[in-house]
Structures are given as structure tokens and as C-alpha cells.
Amino acid sequence: MSRISLEERKQKVLQIVIHHYIRTGKPVGSETIIEKNKLEVSPATVRNILAALEREGYLTHPHTSSGRVPTDKGYRFYVDSLMQLQQLTQEEEQRIEKEYESQRGALDSVMQETSKMLSMLSHYTGFVLTPSPAVDHLKRLELVKLDRDRILAVLVTDAGLIRHKIMEIDQDVNSTELVSINRLLNKNVYGISVNDIGAEIFKRLQQEKNKQIKYVNIMEKLVQQAFALDEEGELYLEGASNILSQPDFADYDKVRNIFKVIDEKKMLCELLEEKVGHEGTKVIIGEETPCKELQECSIVTSTYRAGDRTLGALGIIGPKRMEYSKMIALVDYFSKLINKTLSRPAKELKREPRKK
Amino acid sequence: MSRISLEERKQKVLQIVIHHYIRTGKPVGSETIIEKNKLEVSPATVRNILAALEREGYLTHPHTSSGRVPTDKGYRFYVDSLMQLQQLTQEEEQRIEKEYESQRGALDSVMQETSKMLSMLSHYTGFVLTPSPAVDHLKRLELVKLDRDRILAVLVTDAGLIRHKIMEIDQDVNSTELVSINRLLNKNVYGISVNDIGAEIFKRLQQEKNKQIKYVNIMEKLVQQAFALDEEGELYLEGASNILSQPDFADYDKVRNIFKVIDEKKMLCELLEEKVGHEGTKVIIGEETPCKELQECSIVTSTYRAGDRTLGALGIIGPKRMEYSKMIALVDYFSKLINKTLSRPAKELKREPRKK
DNA sequence: AATTAGCACTCTAGGTAATAGAGTGCTAAT
DNA sequence: ATTAGCACTCTATTACCTAGAGTGCTAATT
Incomplete structure (x- = not known):
């Protein structure tokens, strides 16, 4: 029938x-x-x-x-x-939006907050991988003298990341000199990806070769030390203990392995950075992961971007037996939310010269 | 007999x-x-x-x-x-010392590294609580203009902590103005505890009242936003998964509770900040802790200081059944090591005028 | 040719019983 | 005060049983 x-x-x-x-x-x-x-x-x-x-x-x-x-x-x-995709309930969306309003600070704290919320709303483990500063473009570079032989370099990237690094120098620089180095750099530095900055600075330095040798020296140090950001992006990870509440992970050994991976964020970073290339929300199920400790887990992840550049990833880690439809909706929502947040300051920036 | x-x-x-x-x-x-x-x-x-x-x-x-x-x-x-106190083996001391040599960066990364090493050497969970910047003294304060309406404030404390905060302002400030505000501040700011800085700046501002109102305005914003460091210190915590390897924690519920506390670092921060007052290495055993989720654990903790001010705490969390003699020696050693590290840059600072 | 009833079979989860071993606590002797 | 001796208690392990859930196969049904 x-x-x-x-x-x-x-x-x-x-x-x-x-x-x-x-x-x-x-x-x-x-x-x-x-x-x-x-x-x-x-x-x-x-x-x-x-x-x-x-x-x-x-x-x-x-x-x-x-x-x-x-x-x-x-x-x-x-x-x-x-599976048919779910939508978040209005209540959930409001809750998220509200939390976001109050959090209008630096990018890092937004990201940290996001990973917390991902964890809270999913009841699994939430994470956000911030961009490796290397990928991002430079917006400001500030040098601050600390002692006789140490300078603090503060980098602000386009997306709003702030990183600092202490450099050791072997010749004294007085603050006036520092200010002019600073000015010189900032003239040359804007909009270049941090990756390319070393080469770029040297190139431009050629053109201004009438500067003192001392400056060149400092610049070299700068390139060597401040931009040698070996780091991958930061990984914010929250709600690891939620894993323990999952009945699926009753087996002690499995849990231990999972935690080992979570503990050493490095592995996860690598895994996620692979994904950063791809667009849209992806699901990694069990053995599909390259990391065998996570074979009992699934990962729902998405990326976020500012303009055209993909910057980082975010998502959740949970048991394979998870409510995929809901989780995908959740991760998706956050991804879009961050995209929106990231594109806002850029607009204000463009307004600036006009106003002045 | x-x-x-x-x-x-x-x-x-x-x-x-x-x-x-x-x-x-x-x-x-x-x-x-x-x-x-x-x-x-x-x-x-x-x-x-x-x-x-x-x-x-x-x-x-x-x-x-x-x-x-x-x-x-x-x-x-x-x-x-x-118990009779143990000493670290020479091999261990060398291993630590060596790791420290390579880590000559900002304070935060030293602290993070320290918590990792505490965890590695103890096979338990290691932690370091960085000073609440509020307690520390201010060394440098730098303002960097980001957009038309946002300024980045970078604080460097005496001990070497670096914190930044984004401020929103409602009137435009051009970079020359910013430089003079900056200079004014740095003249007035050195050596004051971050806590008292608001009051202090206002007081000194009175004396220079011939300045423009705009400046006063910015200063106010600064005090309100940049120094409202509600944060307690950062808590670096590493090796949480080591807890799972302890046969003492075979009981799932116990472990879950412990992890919940570790996950929400806030509780631990409070617990530790109480201890920051006290001198020397302390052991908290089982029910002696104010936090009932940790009743199955012991905590070995010590503080570190620069000069006379106690800045933060560090230590390990493990099962009650731990090798206390060894752990106390370990925590003690790190405490002293950090004390030494913290007093080093101060010396170099004093050398400066002489050399010049 | 697909569906279904019927039934034997397999495996788990939970309960009971039996046994060996570890370590105690007590009493009476030294 | 110490100790030998012994009864006693509890655990941990093993073996065994049973009920129940759910399957897979075969033969009957539509």
C-alpha cells in the first residue's frame, strides 16, 4: 500500500x-x-x-x-x-546577540567569549582558533622602549588582533630616535600581510637609503624578532569538562586520549589550520579525522573571514552521537556573527579620512 | 632492646x-x-x-x-x-634551567612555560597565577590610535606584564595630540600601583591645569576604561589530563567535579589569591581546601615576588596521595627561580644611566 | 518476488554462590 | 609490654545460572 x-x-x-x-x-x-x-x-x-x-x-x-x-x-x-538543518530558536539567538553586545572589546576577548558560548550552548567543547597573525594584514606597529636593551613591539592587525613581542637590541636608542623609526615604519607598513613584511620593509628601506645606519640596524632586529611569529594562531578552548559528562565517553582510556589532545592544543591547531582553507561549515566524523585520538569524536567546524581573507576557524568537539542538525546550525550562526563583527570596524576605518 | x-x-x-x-x-x-x-x-x-x-x-x-x-x-x-624535604636532582635542575634560558621573552610567556614545566615534572597539573595588574606598579603606558573612535592603551608593569585594552572615545584626537597626552602621562605614571593610578592622575592633573579640556576628557576615559582592570590575574594551567592518569581518580564523578573546577578557572583564582598573602610554600590537603570539589586533591603552592611585593602564585594540583617531599621541593624551586628572573630586569634598569 | 510468521540461536546484564586470601582484633600466654 | 594463635570479616575472583533482547534463517503467505 x-x-x-x-x-x-x-x-x-x-x-x-x-x-x-x-x-x-x-x-x-x-x-x-x-x-x-x-x-x-x-x-x-x-x-x-x-x-x-x-x-x-x-x-x-x-x-x-x-x-x-x-x-x-x-x-x-x-x-x-x-538530516534536515535546524534553526536556532529565537530565544537562543537573542541570548547570543545580547552577550555579544556587552562584549565590544579587543578581538581576543571576543574570541574567548565565543568559545565559551559555543561550549555552553552545545554542552560540548567549544573552540575558536584566532588567525595566525602572519596571515593577517598589519594596521599599526608601535615600538615602546622598556629598558636600555629591550623594546616592546606592539602589532595591531587589520582584523583587530593585538600581539606583542619583546625585542632585545644591542645598541641604545633614545626615545626621539624611536619615534622617528616608528613613524617611518608606520608609513610603510599599512596593509601588508605580516608574512611579507620583512621583505617589504627592506625593499622600501632601499628607497630611503639616506637614513642612518643605526635605523637599518634596528629594523633588521625588528624583522628578525618581532615578525618571526612562529606561532600559529591562539586556540581558545572551553568546556573540556563537558566531555566527561558524555555517557559515550564512559571508557577511561578513550577519555584520557581525548584530553591529551585537548591539553596539547598544538595538535588541534594543526588539524584546524588545514580546514581554514575551506569555506562553510564542515563536519568531521570519527575516523575521518587525521588525529587518531579523536576517532571517537566528531568535530563541527566553520571558518570566519574579514572581507575576502579567511582568518580563522571555530566550532565544537563532541561525541559522534551528537545532534548534528542543531550543532551545525549553532556553529554556522557563530561563524556568520563573527563575520559581521569583523566587517564592522573596517567600515569605520574608511570613513576616517573623509571626516578629517 | x-x-x-x-x-x-x-x-x-x-x-x-x-x-x-x-x-x-x-x-x-x-x-x-x-x-x-x-x-x-x-x-x-x-x-x-x-x-x-x-x-x-x-x-x-x-x-x-x-x-x-x-x-x-x-x-x-x-x-x-x-617528611624530610627532598632536593631536586641535578639533572632536573639543569633541565629546568636550560628551558629557562631559551625563554627570555615577555613575562606572560615565561609564566605559561613555567606552568607547563611544573606539570611535566610533577606529572600532575601545574599552574601559575600571574599578578593581577592592579597590584603591580606601572612602568610604561602607551596610547595608540586605531580608528577615529578607538584608542589602544598598552600597559607595561614593573614586573614585565603587558596588558592592552581598547578604549572608545567620542571625540577625535589627532596623533600629535595623542603623543603629548602620552608624554604627559608617562611623566606622571611611573612607579604607581595600577590600583591607585586613577586617583593619582587626577591629582597631578590638577597641578597642570593649564592644559586643554580635551586632554582632561581623554584622561577621564582612560581612567574609566583602561584601568578598570576588573580582571584577576591570568591563570595558566597545564596538564589537566594528567589528573586522568592518576589511579586515585578512577571514580568518574570525582574526576568530573575536579575538572569542572579546573575548567572554570575563576574558582581556582579566588582560592589562590587568598594564598598570595602568605610567604613560602604551603600544602593544602584534602578537606582543608575551601572548595569542596577539590577535597580529593592536594595542592602545593608557593608565591613569587619582585622585591618586596608578592605578585602571584604557582604550584601543582594532584591527588592526596602524592610525593609531597618531591613536590614541595619542585614548587619551591620554581618559586625561587621566578623570583630571580623577576629581579633581573630591575638590575639592568639601574645600570642604564651609568653606562650612558 | 516481496513480505511475514515462527523459531532457534546468541549474547548481555544481572544475580547468586563458592572459594581463596588478606588482614584484622581479641585473648591468653610469655 | 609484647607476642603467638586463632576466629572472624570483608574483598575479589570465578563460575554458573537465568531472563530478556534481538537477531538470522527458513518456510509459509500474499
């Missing part, structure tokens, strides 16, 4: 299993499937379908006499084709 | 029990005590002593037929009276 084609029904069953499993965490049996979803077929039929789905790799058995559980492939298909 | 007085022998037994328990984690029985320590008494005698120690509250039974385990009171007595 049902007009559903075989393939369609298969998908429906798969969808029911995954959905149910995500909610309950218990393997799903044939009877349950029928009960909850008024399918007009017998358990036996469902069992056949389940067996087929298992043969094709979308489901497994923990053991002979238990219900089905999704495999990574199953989740993947669900995320790609079966 | 043994000339040991009763009390002395009791202490010896207590010491053996705790020592052994710290090493093995297994309850200690009467036979074990004799075996390992060539005491010339019978098991029965030892049992009597154990019973007495238990009556007095230094030991307990997990259950009737198991050996003894120290109570918090037992550990406390051990730490205060029984």
Missing part, C-alpha cells in the same frame, strides 16, 4: 535508527523502529532492511543480539543527505 | 605507612610494615600501634580486613613533621 520505493524506505529506516540512537544512546532494534514511527511493515521486514544497511556499511552490531548502531559511514550519509 | 620510645615508634610506623601508601596506592598491612623496614617487633605489636594511630585519627580502614590508609590528618602530620 505504501508508495515508498525500496531505496527510499531504506533511507527512512536509516534515518530513524540514527535519529533514535542520537537521542537515546541505546542500540536500536527492529521493534522500536516500528513502534515509534508507525511504519506499516513487520519487524521481519525491518530486520531485512537493517541487515542490508549493515551489509552496505551504514550500521553495525555491538554484538549479535543487540540493536543497530550507526557507523561513521552511516553518520556521514545522515549528515550529508538525510 | 630498641631504645625507641613509644611515641617515637608510633611516628615511625605512621611514617612508614604513609610512605608506602604514597608509593603503592595499596592499603598497608602490619606484615608489610615489618618486612620492608626490618623493625624488630612482631606483627601483633604493629597492629596495636596501628589501632592506636587509627583511634587518634591519623589512619583509617577502607574496610575491616584491609590495611591502613592515611587520613587528611595523617598526611598533614606527615607533611609538617615526618
Whole structure:
């Protein structure tokens, strides 16, 4: 009587299993499937379908006499084709927006706040990877004298990142000299990516070669030390303890491994920086991750950008059995929100010369 | 035949029990005590002593037929009276010293590195609480114009902390004006604690009242925004996952609670800031902590200072069953090391006028 | 040819029982 | 005051049982 084609029904069953499993965490049996979803077929039929789905790799058995559980492939298909995207509730959106209003500070603190909120709203672990300053463009560069032999360099990037670095110098510079170096630099520095800045400064220095050797010397130091930002971006990570609340992670060894990765943020940074290239919200499910300690997890991540440059990544880490539809919506929302936030100061900047 | 007085022998037994328990984690029985320590008494005698120690509250039974385990009171007595302080091995000291050499950067990164090393060497969780900038004295203050309506204030404190804050202003200031404000401030600002700076600037401003109103306005903003450093110090915390490797924390609920506290650094900050007043290395054992989630832990902490001002705290968090003697030595060593590091730049500063 | 009823089979989770071993506490002897 | 001796208690491990959940297969049904 049902007009559903075989393939369609298969998908429906798969969808029911995954959905149910995500909610309950218990393997799903044939009877349950029928009960909850008024399918007009017998358990036996469902069992056949389940067996087929298992043969094709979308489901497994923990053991002979238990219900089905999704495999990574199953989740993947669900995320790609079966799941329908949710929207955040208005209440949630308001809550986020409100928190953002009060947080009109430096970029770093916005990012930190964002990772906290991601964690809070998802009940998983939230993270934000700030841009490696190297990728970003330079907006201001300030040199401040600390002692006889140390200068503080403060970099402000286009996106609003602020980084500082202490340089050691071997010849004294008085503050007047410093001011003119500073002025010289700021004339030459604007809008260049931090990466290219060393080369660029030297090039421009050629043209102004009538300057004193001392300056050149300082500049060299500057390039060597201040812009040798080996760092990858900062990783803000919040709500790690949420992992422990997940019944999926009852196994001690698994949890320990996950925490080891989270603890050493470096690994995660690398993993995420790979993703920074890609546009849009992505889901990494279980073994799809390059990092084997996270094979029991899924990661939902997106990127953010200012104008055309992709700057960083953000997202959540949780168990494979997560509410993907909701999480994707959440991460997506934050990604867009940050994009909006980042494009705001740029506008004000352009207004400046006119006003003056 | 043994000339040991009763009390002395009791202490010896207590010491053996705790020592052994710290090493093995297994309850200690009467036979074990004799075996390992060539005491010339019978098991029965030892049992009597154990019973007495238990009556007095230094030991307990997990259950009737198991050996003894120290109570918090037992550990406390051990730490205060029984334990003999260890020294770090030369190898360890060298390893630390070497790591420090390469890390000659800003204070924050030194602190972060320190917490990492504390964690690595202890195999527990290491932390460093940086000074609340409010406590520290101001060394330099730099204002950098970002946009038409935003100024970046960079604070450098005496100890080497660097903090920045973005201020929003409602009237335009051109860079020349900013430079003179800056100069004015730096003349007045040196050596004052960040806490008192608001009042102080206003006071001095009175004296120079022949300045423009605009300046006063900016100053006000400055005081309101840049020095409203509500923050407590930063807390660097590393090696949280080490907690999971401790067999003592096999209980899931306990661990979850501990992690919740660690995750929300705020609670820990408060706990530690209380301790900042006190001098020297302190041990907090189990229920001695004000924070009930940490009742299964012990904390070894010390403070560090520059000159006479205590600035921050550092230490480790581990299970109650920890090698106190070693841990105390470790924390102590780092405390002294940081003290030394902090007093170094001050010296160089004094050398300056002479050299010139 | 797809669906279904029926049934044997498998595996888990939970409970009970039995046993060995560790360590105590007490009593009476030294 | 110390100790030998012994009964006692509790744990940890193993083995075994049972109920229940859910499957997979075969043969009957539509």
C-alpha cells in the first residue's frame, strides 16, 4: 500500500535508527523502529532492511543480539543527505546577540567569549582558533622602549588582533630616535600581510637609503624578532569538562586520549589550520579525522573571514552521537556573527579620512 | 632492646605507612610494615600501634580486613613533621634551567612555560597565577590610535606584564595630540600601583591645569576604561589530563567535579589569591581546601615576588596521595627561580644611566 | 518476488554462590 | 609490654545460572 520505493524506505529506516540512537544512546532494534514511527511493515521486514544497511556499511552490531548502531559511514550519509538543518530558536539567538553586545572589546576577548558560548550552548567543547597573525594584514606597529636593551613591539592587525613581542637590541636608542623609526615604519607598513613584511620593509628601506645606519640596524632586529611569529594562531578552548559528562565517553582510556589532545592544543591547531582553507561549515566524523585520538569524536567546524581573507576557524568537539542538525546550525550562526563583527570596524576605518 | 620510645615508634610506623601508601596506592598491612623496614617487633605489636594511630585519627580502614590508609590528618602530620624535604636532582635542575634560558621573552610567556614545566615534572597539573595588574606598579603606558573612535592603551608593569585594552572615545584626537597626552602621562605614571593610578592622575592633573579640556576628557576615559582592570590575574594551567592518569581518580564523578573546577578557572583564582598573602610554600590537603570539589586533591603552592611585593602564585594540583617531599621541593624551586628572573630586569634598569 | 510468521540461536546484564586470601582484633600466654 | 594463635570479616575472583533482547534463517503467505 505504501508508495515508498525500496531505496527510499531504506533511507527512512536509516534515518530513524540514527535519529533514535542520537537521542537515546541505546542500540536500536527492529521493534522500536516500528513502534515509534508507525511504519506499516513487520519487524521481519525491518530486520531485512537493517541487515542490508549493515551489509552496505551504514550500521553495525555491538554484538549479535543487540540493536543497530550507526557507523561513521552511516553518520556521514545522515549528515550529508538525510538530516534536515535546524534553526536556532529565537530565544537562543537573542541570548547570543545580547552577550555579544556587552562584549565590544579587543578581538581576543571576543574570541574567548565565543568559545565559551559555543561550549555552553552545545554542552560540548567549544573552540575558536584566532588567525595566525602572519596571515593577517598589519594596521599599526608601535615600538615602546622598556629598558636600555629591550623594546616592546606592539602589532595591531587589520582584523583587530593585538600581539606583542619583546625585542632585545644591542645598541641604545633614545626615545626621539624611536619615534622617528616608528613613524617611518608606520608609513610603510599599512596593509601588508605580516608574512611579507620583512621583505617589504627592506625593499622600501632601499628607497630611503639616506637614513642612518643605526635605523637599518634596528629594523633588521625588528624583522628578525618581532615578525618571526612562529606561532600559529591562539586556540581558545572551553568546556573540556563537558566531555566527561558524555555517557559515550564512559571508557577511561578513550577519555584520557581525548584530553591529551585537548591539553596539547598544538595538535588541534594543526588539524584546524588545514580546514581554514575551506569555506562553510564542515563536519568531521570519527575516523575521518587525521588525529587518531579523536576517532571517537566528531568535530563541527566553520571558518570566519574579514572581507575576502579567511582568518580563522571555530566550532565544537563532541561525541559522534551528537545532534548534528542543531550543532551545525549553532556553529554556522557563530561563524556568520563573527563575520559581521569583523566587517564592522573596517567600515569605520574608511570613513576616517573623509571626516578629517 | 630498641631504645625507641613509644611515641617515637608510633611516628615511625605512621611514617612508614604513609610512605608506602604514597608509593603503592595499596592499603598497608602490619606484615608489610615489618618486612620492608626490618623493625624488630612482631606483627601483633604493629597492629596495636596501628589501632592506636587509627583511634587518634591519623589512619583509617577502607574496610575491616584491609590495611591502613592515611587520613587528611595523617598526611598533614606527615607533611609538617615526618617528611624530610627532598632536593631536586641535578639533572632536573639543569633541565629546568636550560628551558629557562631559551625563554627570555615577555613575562606572560615565561609564566605559561613555567606552568607547563611544573606539570611535566610533577606529572600532575601545574599552574601559575600571574599578578593581577592592579597590584603591580606601572612602568610604561602607551596610547595608540586605531580608528577615529578607538584608542589602544598598552600597559607595561614593573614586573614585565603587558596588558592592552581598547578604549572608545567620542571625540577625535589627532596623533600629535595623542603623543603629548602620552608624554604627559608617562611623566606622571611611573612607579604607581595600577590600583591607585586613577586617583593619582587626577591629582597631578590638577597641578597642570593649564592644559586643554580635551586632554582632561581623554584622561577621564582612560581612567574609566583602561584601568578598570576588573580582571584577576591570568591563570595558566597545564596538564589537566594528567589528573586522568592518576589511579586515585578512577571514580568518574570525582574526576568530573575536579575538572569542572579546573575548567572554570575563576574558582581556582579566588582560592589562590587568598594564598598570595602568605610567604613560602604551603600544602593544602584534602578537606582543608575551601572548595569542596577539590577535597580529593592536594595542592602545593608557593608565591613569587619582585622585591618586596608578592605578585602571584604557582604550584601543582594532584591527588592526596602524592610525593609531597618531591613536590614541595619542585614548587619551591620554581618559586625561587621566578623570583630571580623577576629581579633581573630591575638590575639592568639601574645600570642604564651609568653606562650612558 | 516481496513480505511475514515462527523459531532457534546468541549474547548481555544481572544475580547468586563458592572459594581463596588478606588482614584484622581479641585473648591468653610469655 | 609484647607476642603467638586463632576466629572472624570483608574483598575479589570465578563460575554458573537465568531472563530478556534481538537477531538470522527458513518456510509459509500474499
